[in-house]
Amino acid sequence: MVLLGSTGSIGVNTLIIAKRYNIAIETLVAGNNIDLLNEQIAEHHPKTVVIANEADRAKVNHTDVRAGSKAILEAIEESKSETVVNALVGYVGLAPTLKATSLGKKVALANKESLVVAGEFIDMSLITPIDSEHFGLWYLMNDRPFSKLYITASGGAFREWEIAKMKNANFADALKHPNWSMGDKITIDSATMTNKLFELLEAKWLFDTTDIDALIEKKSMVHALAEFKDGSTTAHFAGVDMKLPIAFALRGEVTEPILPPTDLLTMGSIEFLPIEERRYPIWQIKEHILGNPHLGVVVNAANEEAIEAFKREQCSFFGMSEMVLDAYKKFENFKADTIDEIIAIDKEVRAYVKK
């Protein structure tokens, strides 16, 4: 397989699962973590390696090293693998998803931004999501007619903070996820609830429904619930570990133990809570964006710029949501008819937010 984002949180777990099932690694793609990449090369012997920056080429212990975003697309094009795992973070993941699907390759997709930005233009028959909630929904549904789908949210780093204190929260504070160990960007998105907004859009494209909502479940033990037309509701419990969704995405079906089972007697009580707009202002646009999913490109571009601004201490924690909501209002009437228009809108929104 081709693995994009091998040095990240999903990438590392993917290599553990690939090793367990003897899946050959044709291509590894990484960014700046060359030390870890070199360890992965020594263990998995890829034919080709791609890194983000030309300047790092000499540090990589491999004879076929390419650099830059075009090189990622070329490596996908040259690959013989049927499957591409896309564990890149952010908008940079979109072009590889489009390239892989245009070649008829299956994409095990952690890069949810691909669907948020351009779900309308992606061949969903080639996509298997690597996301705990969507894996949970798929596991629950079994072709039964459902009336509503639910995904859960942890509530993020500030779920117990007083709202007044959140105004002064910094980047390091926001990285303290209560349950999951993940890359920085998704951890910030979890604190603002943008991750859950993205996951609703992801579910819309994957399951072709807008009968979907999110609830806070603070233990992240229940990942998804399906309410069926017959009036029953089932819940998906699993450990806080992405190896299970990854194993299913790579194997299709898994019958041997991947995670220890949920210990029902020690887990204590489980409660579901509403997502409040006061704490998570981004939630204001939930209904509107579910009805207008093409606006995902606007939210994503503004959000990526806002996260950079927050990291550089150029805006406050709530300033991020303010920037996204402002851009959402400004570009509310935009609709792309082609991928080229998506690319243009992405640029325009970023320029507006940076102004």
Ligand SMILES: NC(=O)C1=CN([C@@H]2O[C@H](COP(=O)(O)OP(=O)(O)OC[C@H]3O[C@@H](n4cnc5c(N)ncnc54)[C@H](OP(=O)(O)O)[C@@H]3O)[C@@H](O)[C@H]2O)C=CC1
């Ligand atoms: N982590 C999780 O549990 C989950 C993650 N996801 C989604 O999966 C995706 C990846 O998340 P996560 O693994 O946490 O993120 P990380 O930040 O941990 O990893 C991102 C990976 O992408 C690489 N990368 C970033 N930019 C470039 C670039 N320009 N060229 C080449 N490689 C690049 C990084 O390289 P390097 O580190 O070497 O710089 C790293 O390997 C995100 O879309 C996230 O929303 C979804 C569900 C759960």
Ligand SMILES: CC(=O)[C@@H](O)[C@H](O)COP(=O)(O)O
């Ligand atoms: C592991 C995973 O799927 C993440 O998307 C996780 O759900 C993020 O946590 P939040 O529930 O805090 O957004």
Ligand SMILES: [Mn+2]
């Ligand atoms: Mn998730």
